Amino acid sequence: MKDQHSDNDPNWKRDFPIEKTKATHVSRREFAKFLGLLSGALAISNGGIVIKSLLFPKEGLKGEHFVCNVSDVAVGEMFQFEIEGTKVVPYILIRLEEDRWRAFEQKCTHLACAVRYRADLNQIECPCHQGFFDAESGRVIAGPPPRPLPQLAVIIREDKVYVTGKEEQEQENIS
Numbered sequence: 001m002k003d004q005h006s007d008n009d010p011n012w013k014r015d016f017p018i019e020k021t022k023a024t025h026v027s028r029r030e031f032a033k034f035l036g037l038l039s040g041a042l043a044i045s046n047g048g049i050v051i052k053s054l055l056f057p058k059e060g061l062k063g064e065h066f067v068c069n070v071s072d073v074a075v076g077e078m079f080q081f082e083i084e085g086t087k088v089v090p091y092i093l094i095r096l097e098e099d100r101w102r103a104f105e106q107k108c109t110h111l112a113c114a115v116r117y118r119a120d121l122n123q124i125e126c127p128c129h130q131g132f133f134d135a136e137s138g139r140v141i142a143g144p145p146p147r148p149l150p151q152l153a154v155i156i157r158e159d160k161v162y163v164t165g166k167e168e169q170e171q172e173n174i175s
């Protein structure tokens, strides 16, 4: 076979003489094998996430947490807040009417963009991929989000707004 390397080639080309066609050739079988391994790895990692969420369900918020004064949020407005001492999750408090409030996690259930309240639609919008949630319940109305927005219970006491875990308040109402 004719030597394809000239004296002008860099040294590494002479030391490692691999024909260009061989170096770039990837057979269909190799490519299919690569895709098979890649999809297998993705399936395993997704399965791991599902198993983890089943074995270690996310804990609800414990206790009551002060958010703001009633006078801090006008009707039709949204107030963004975090709860000290918990994993840092941003929340939104929405004043739907004079005495009707809702609170949700602000992270979209699709890819975690920050959602915002649209008073003109009375819906919560995720601007990243046009996801829309019901402002009363957090259920998905449109777009790619797979789950409703996690919701907190709102308590108004002496002109102050508090939130607590939804499950915790339901338990109190039962007992």
Ligand code: FES
Pocket (backbone or CB within 6 Å): 108, 109, 110, 111, 112, 113, 126, 127, 128, 129, 130, 131, 143, 144, 145
């Ligand atoms: S991140 Fe919210 S719709 Fe995609």
